[in-house]
Amino acid sequence: MCTVLLADDNARDIEALKLVLEHAGHRVVTADNGCGALLAARRERPDVVITDWNMPFMDGVELCFQMKRQPALASIPVMMVSASSPPGISAAPWAAFFRKPVAIRRLLDVVSELVPPQRAKV
Numbered sequence: 001m002c003t004v005l006l007a008d009d010n011a012r013d014i015e016a017l018k019l020v021l022e023h024a025g026h027r028v029v030t031a032d033n034g035c036g037a038l039l040a041a042r043r044e045r046p047d048v049v050i051t052d053w054n055m056p057f058m059d060g061v062e063l064c065f066q067m068k069r070q071p072a073l074a075s076i077p078v079m080m081v082s083a084s085s086p087p088g089i090s091a092a093p094w095a096a097f098f099r100k101p102v103a104i105r106r107l108l109d110v111v112s113e114l115v116p117p118q119r120a121k122v
Contacts, residue, residue, distance in 0.1 A: 001025040002047035002115045007037035007063065008081075009055045013100070017050065020104050026111070034058025038066050041073050047115040050107075053082035064093035077114040079107070 004026045008014045011032070018028045029044050031037035035057040041049060049067070051060040058066070060080050067073040077095040081102055096110050 001027075002111070003027045003029065003044060004111065005029045005031065005037060005040055005044060005046035005049045006051075007031045007034060007040075007049065007055065007060065008052040009033055010052070013052070017102070017107075020108070021111070024108055024111075034060060034063040034066075037063050041067060041076065042070075045072070046076060048111055049076055049078045050111075051078060051080060053080055053084060061089070061093075068093050079110060079114070 001024065004021050006014055006017055006028060009032050014030050014032070018030060021028050029040050029046060031040045033055045034051070037049065037051060038058065051063055053060040060082070064078050064080070067076060067078065078093070079096045079098065080094040081098045081100055083100040095114055098107060
């Protein structure tokens with residue numbers, strides 16, 4: 001299917017989403033903070049990124065902005081997840097926002113929508 005980068009500082013959230021995504025046939029790469037996620041995005045070139053908003057060292061919002069500033073990463077769609085309401089940003093740099101707990105079926109549907117079959121790689 002596709003390569004998904006998961007970024008979250010909550011190990012249980014990462015493990016739960018990783019299991020669901022792998023069961024759906026996706027390759028999953030993980031990071032426990034925004035800095036690690038940015039490095040993993042540069043190295044792995046994922047098809048989609050799913051990131052938590054609140055993380056140490058670099059939050060999900062800054063991760064999105066950093067990715068948009070780098071031509072090799074700018075076109076990778078990002079899905080933001082958070083227990084909080086969406087940040088009040090006029091032009092959000094992510095493609096979708098989900099409140100935790102995430103509705104798994106909807107998350108999988110959006111991953112499929114964001115990654116056209118011809119772009120997906122494993």
